[in-house]
Amino acid sequence: MATRLQPVATDLPWRSVEPLPELNGDVAELLSATDSLRVVWAENLRRATAEEVEAARKRSLRRHAIETGIIERLYDLDWGVTEALVAEGLTLDVAAGEGELSEDTLAVIQDQYTALEYLADAARGGSPLSLHFIRELHDLVTRHQVTYDAQDQFGRRARVALPHGEWKRQPNSVIREDGVRIHFAPPEHVQAEMELLLAGYEKMSGAVHPIVLAAWLHHRFIRIHPFADGNGRVARALSLLVLLQAHYAPLVVDRRQRGDYIGALDCANEGDIRPLVRFFARLERNALTSALTGTMEVATAGAGAVDVARAYAERLRSLVGSRNDVQGRQVAVLADELHARLVDYLSGVRGQFLDAFRSVDPDADALVTYAAPPQEKAVYWRAQLIRTANAVDFYTNLREGSWWAQLRLTVLGQTMRHVVAVQKVGRGETGVLAVTAFAELVENHTVGESARRVPLLNPGPDDSVTLIYTDSAAGRWQEVCEFVDRTLAATIADFSNGLG
Structure with missing residues (x-):
């Protein structure tokens, strides 16, 4: 700003x-x-x-x-x-x-x-x-x-x-x-x-x-x-x-x-x-x-269903054939390294949040969970990540899931979760990653009811960090860390105001 x-x-x-x-x-x-x-x-x-x-x-x-x-x-x-x-x-x-x-x-x-x-x-x-x-x-x-x-x-x-x-x-x-x-x-x-x-x-x-x-x-x-x-x-x-x-x-x-x-x-x-x-x-x-995220455009005006299918299949074949596997491996290495740093960061602040909120609520609790491809849990948060990507204005490639880390904090019976995710940008292997965040208040519910989730962040076009396959996690970490700290501060403030 x-x-x-x-x-x-x-x-x-x-x-x-x-x-x-x-x-x-x-x-x-x-x-x-x-x-x-x-x-x-x-x-x-x-x-x-x-x-x-x-x-x-x-x-x-x-x-x-x-x-x-x-x-x-x-x-x-x-x-x-x-x-x-x-x-x-x-x-x-x-x-x-x-x-x-x-x-x-x-x-x-x-x-x-x-x-x-x-x-x-x-x-x-x-x-x-x-x-x-x-x-x-x-x-x-x-x-x-x-x-x-x-x-x-x-x-x-x-x-x-x-x-x-x-x-x-x-x-x-x-x-x-x-x-x-x-x-x-x-x-x-x-x-x-x-x-x-x-x-x-x-x-x-x-x-x-x-x-x-x-x-x-x-x-x-x-x-x-x-x-x-x-x-x-x-x-x-x-x-x-x-x-x-x-x-x-x-x-x-x-x-x-x-x-x-x-x-x-x-x-x-x-x-x-x-x-x-x-x-x-x-x-x-x-x-x-x-x-990087535009839809596929194939000339199909006036064509029948089979012709449309063939046209799109040919375009998909072309995209798969042009995929750069070396670039894809570099992206995965970068995402893994960023993910490890994100988990360490959230694990470090977890104890500090507990120290702060247990002075108000002795039963306050905090938990850090995480997952990355090819783990099964890597596909969690799909709907939230798509909404966040749309707000930031890019297409998120979640075919293999994302590299995510969650800080879950419970105070005075209320629970919030702050999720930071590293995700691929665009269709196929574009060589681009984005770090985004979303947060939710998980409202109390009775047995048999679904928990109602209330968003705690309202992301805009600038609310992400974009990286490319030639970047290093160490070289871009300061920017990523500042982004995570800024969004986490906003989440904690909104959550705490609700408690008050």
């Missing part, structure tokens, strides 16, 4: 486009880990069919088109409607089965999707970034936005026509939640500032990491705020352009990450762009992991 610096003034004045500062700290290490995951993603991409690649690309662009408007609070959509539109297409018929979607909202989303398709075509064609391209992009994004709220010369709210693809005509600023007013470039400076922005972008292209370049371009564009409306959506689209041109997976800022996103932008406004770079790197790792 981005940590916002303390504001030093009530006004943050407009500043001309600034060059990229020197980045120190953990940024280089994070980018290196992201690039390692990208290599594995590219390896798996080569085994996918053209239909699978295209379907995954469209799903990602549809998700971006939906979420970019939610981030700006132009509309709100139920999560079920969102998932249906992402999976099946941007139509009212698709949304009807899951919830409400107005024609006006759909038109805005479709415009945003059209703009992203235009951008993706430009990225594939290697088109240079230009002022004309940015104006065209803005025109597509805001095509169905006829008016917007503005202030007249007396400070009164007014409804004025939105100039599509044109620079803004009046000064603007926003007030942050902490009361700081952020000023953007005055209209008379916009053209010169945009030219400076493109000059800086061209100078850094190929010389700095694409994720760093995407963050810099995004923030500096936002500080100019060249248009009357739609600046945030255009800025996120431009970040996508940078990454697509560098052959990275298309990332998405979704509604669950809005707070971290705004916080990272605030830090950049106050001179520290590193939180925004870290935020984009995390999103890119999420996108790479999610891209």
Whole structure:
């Protein structure tokens, strides 16, 4: 999570486009880990069919088109409607089965999707970034936005026509939640500032990491705020352009990450762009992991049942034939080593929890259990692990089970369990693992009744640690340990509040 610096003034004045500062700290290490995951993603991409690649690309662009408007609070959509539109297409018929979607909202989303398709075509064609391209992009994004709220010369709210693809005509600023007013470039400076922005972008292209370049371009564009409306959506689209041109997976800022996103932008406004770079790197790792998990796409339109079966059987044969057994063995070794460390960690904190809670309940008890493939118990927790993987946005391969460890704690007659699992990501042997966690309160029940389980964690896209087959358990343990400690602390807090 981005940590916002303390504001030093009530006004943050407009500043001309600034060059990229020197980045120190953990940024280089994070980018290196992201690039390692990208290599594995590219390896798996080569085994996918053209239909699978295209379907995954469209799903990602549809998700971006939906979420970019939610981030700006132009509309709100139920999560079920969102998932249906992402999976099946941007139509009212698709949304009807899951919830409400107005024609006006759909038109805005479709415009945003059209703009992203235009951008993706430009990225594939290697088109240079230009002022004309940015104006065209803005025109597509805001095509169905006829008016917007503005202030007249007396400070009164007014409804004025939105100039599509044109620079803004009046000064603007926003007030942050902490009361700081952020000023953007005055209209008379916009053209010169945009030219400076493109000059800086061209100078850094190929010389700095694409994720760093995407963050810099995004923030500096936002500080100019060249248009009357739609600046945030255009800025996120431009970040996508940078990454697509560098052959990275298309990332998405979704509604669950809005707070971290705004916080990272605030830090950049106050001179520290590193939180925004870290935020984009995390999103890119999420996108790479999610891209490994797409469904099989086989051309079966109009085919009979037997033909469909044959087509899928042929695709499965191709996937099995391309399996890398050496890579699979390396993944298993890594998972075994991580699992052993997880068991040791939970066994170590078990006694500390008992010491703490037995001062309240002398009968408090704690137990650590675990299993790993090929043990029979490795297949436990299937439903919970699938739900957690869906929340984090990846497909979990549980064909052989998972490497899991459970801490079960009973205090004042109430029981909670916290389960950390190492699981394979994607279909087949992708070479990628994810460490996730879920927790449940197991409510009291009478003999003959099933125990009711109440979730104690609400995982989001960032709530996992992704590893690849070339990683070492020792090298990644610190990150895994911090993740486990963070999720376990949240579980204990929620459980204890229930006791109180």
